[in-house]
Amino acid sequence: MTVPAPVQRKVSTRQGFLAVKDYPGLGIPFVLLHGFPDDSTIYNKLASELQPRRVITFDFLGYGQSERSQTTPVTEGQRLSETEAVIDQLELDQVTIVGHDAGGPVAVEYAVAHPDRVARMMLLNCYFGDSPTLRFPEMIRLLGDPHLVPLADALMRDPAQRQWLLEYTAQQFGYEATADIREKAIIPQFFGSASQPDALDAIRSWTGRLLDDVAVTNDVVASGRLASLQVPVDIAFGVNDPYLNTGVAEHLAGLFPDSQMHPIDARHWVQWDDPQAVARILLRND
Secondary structure, eight states: OOOOOOOEEEEETTTTTEEEEEOOOEEEEEEEOOOOOOOOGGGGHHHHHTEEEEEEEOEEEEEEETTOOOOOOOTTHHHHHHHHHHHTTTTTTSEEEEEEEEEHHHHHHHHOGGGGGGGEEEEEEOOOOOOOOOOHHHHHHHHHHHGGGGHHHHHHHHHHHHHHHHHHHHHTOOOTOOOOHHHIIIIIHHHHOOOOOOOOOHHHHHHHHHHHHHHHHHHHHHHTTTTTTTTTEEEEEEOOOOOHHHHOOOOOOTTSSSEEEESSSSSOOOHOOOOHHHHHHTTOOO
């Protein structure tokens, strides 16, 4: 099948523009949210597998091809407002929303805020609230700990130390040094590329909210709003992820009244490792 080239769009927000890829197609659109420290490139393979459906991916502010002019830290609810801006400005009545990693909580927050506009939700190797087996990667914990800001900043400023942290983290996730997901979606965020500067400020800003964001999600769980959310939820996890693992998937499944678990023999970036399996789940009711 020939995959049509996406239409490149820009969506405006108060902090700057978002770079959007809009793959033309039929049916309720899929809106795919990335986490950190990558960008929407993580969905390139999945977008191809979802044809001829309409697929929309975008880079959160500071990442990928989106604007980097924001000088203030990421605030509570900002990623949700960016997602709302994309869906509203593209005039999408209903969506199937997909969230991976730190994009998972954003997808859940959107479904809670706009349940009438979410036909389905899929969560890929992400988290929402604390769970007994949840582990954040050591590098992410370092960047998210407010007590270690001077150390984290010093390490990020040193290219050699930055590279060492990336190599260590890749090994922990089970990805080889030459893995294409790293070269295409992660290295450009840390070192820039011919088409974009690095996203270090955005990485530091979003990861710096990690503990606060987990506390926010704990409050949402405690409020009971997820237990009354009438949105079908697919939880598709790569079972070889040592951090956002199957125990986390089981925890997520218990938060929603209409959820199904789909274990996949893949690692953290399940949509890159096995896009066909993820696409089959998303398309199974078509």
